[in-house]
Amino acid sequence: MTTQPRIRMPKLAKKGEVILIRTLVSHVMESGQRKDASGKTIPRNIINRFSCTFNGRPVMACHIEPAIAANPYLEFAARVEESGTFQFTWAADDGAVISASEKITVR
Amino acid sequence: MAQLSRRDALWIAAGSALAVAGMPAPVAAKVTDAINAFTGGRVPEAGRITLDLAASVEDGNSVPLSVAVDSPMRPDDYVSEILVVADENPWPRVASFQFAPIAGKAAFSTRIRLTGNQNVIVLAKMSDGRIFTARQHIEVTIGACTT
Numbered sequence: 001m002t003t004q005p006r007i008r009m010p011k012l013a014k015k016g017e018v019i020l021i022r023t024l025v026s027h028v029m030e031s032g033q034r035k036d037a038s039g040k041t042i043p044r045n046i047i048n049r050f051s052c053t054f055n056g057r058p059v060m061a062c063h064i065e066p067a068i069a070a071n072p073y074l075e076f077a078a079r080v081e082e083s084g085t086f087q088f089t090w091a092a093d094d095g096a097v098i099s100a101s102e103k104i105t106v107r
Numbered sequence: 108m109a110q111l112s113r114r115d116a117l118w119i120a121a122g123s124a125l126a127v128a129g130m131p132a133p134v135a136a137k138v139t140d141a142i143n144a145f146t147g148g149r150v151p152e153a154g155r156i157t158l159d160l161a162a163s164v165e166d167g168n169s170v171p172l173s174v175a176v177d178s179p180m181r182p183d184d185y186v187s188e189i190l191v192v193a194d195e196n197p198w199p200r201v202a203s204f205q206f207a208p209i210a211g212k213a214a215f216s217t218r219i220r221l222t223g224n225q226n227v228i229v230l231a232k233m234s235d236g237r238i239f240t241a242r243q244h245i246e247v248t249i250g251a252c253t254t
Contacts, residue, residue: 018211031220033197034252058207060215067193067201067251069169069218076204079180079211 005100007088012105013080021052022075025090025098031066047072047098049091055084080106138192138199138228145190145203145230151240158229159216163246167221170247175214176231176239180206186213188232195225220251 005025013019025047032044044066051061059078078086083106090098159173178186185208191201206213213231221227228242 031198031251054209057209058205060204060206060210062202062204062215064202065200066198067196067220069220069251073216073218075173075216077210077212077214079209081209 005088005090005098007100007102009086009102010104012107015081015106016079017106018077018079019104020075020077021086022073023050023088024071024073026071027090027092029066029068029070029072033066045093047090047092049089050074051089052076052078053087054078054080055082056087059086080104082106134195134197134199138194141190141192141200142228142230145188145232146238149236149238151230151238153240155239156229156231156241158227158241158243160227160243160245162244163248164221165248167223167247167249167251169218170221170245171216172219172227173214173216174229175212178213178233180208180211180213182208183234185234186231187234189213189215190230190232191219192228192230193219193221193225194228196220196222201227221245221247222250223247 003026005023008022010019027047029047030042030045032041034042036042046064046066048064050064052059060076064072083104086102086104088100155177157175164170174189176186176189178184186206189204192199193201201219204215224246226242226244229240231239
């Protein structure tokens with residue numbers, strides 16, 4: 001059900017530059033509001049938490065509710081002062097954790 | 108449809124009126140609770156927030172939303188958190204975002220689900236505790252499915 005997340009961000013940046021990070025992860029985001037053909041509620045299973053760190057320090061994190069569309073798309077910024085690694089983590093209701101990382105060189 | 112007596116028709120009309128009048132109450136309470144939990148009773152101010160959302164969309168399943176809050180994002184002056192609420196969704200909380208100053212910008216874009224015509228409300232909390240808010244009405248032709 002889950003595949004490797006897609007992340008778009010620059011590989012190179014100037015010191016102090018604010019870069020744009022775009023992420024997309026495949027997930028049904030089952031809201032828990034829907035019923036199946038027999039009238040039974042389909043249990044909620046969404047990505048409920050996303051976080052981004054840079055060299056271990058938090059940059060942005062969010063609590064996500066069922067009102068975020070399927071295949072959650074998140075776009076945000078980060079100011080980079082040194083080269084390093086961005087770590088991205090998505091956590092779902094069913095315990096699944098998806099993670100990815102991207103390196104950036106700062107000159 | 109079978110013939111209805113005038114009395115039956117009135118009862119049905121009254122029932123549906125009650126259903127409509129009765130519906131928003133629990134959602135309205137959830138909206139108030141979500142906002143109060145965020146503000147901690149502090150009165151939100153207008154300004155600083157740019158809310159980029161269409162005035163009307165056809166499909167409520169995936170509605171682009173962008174929010175940006177004017178802030179220097181310095182350790183002594185930054186936006187710590189942003190809350191998004193959709194005031195007619197069955198579960199009005201949409202998402203909350205926590206920022207560190209190294210985010211550089213207090214801004215995000217995402218895609219949200221809306222069940223119908225409603226207001227999207229954004230609240231932003233500054234590092235000094237001040238709260239800013241903005242809202243926009245949106246018309247949704249086909250709401251995100253709840254059945």
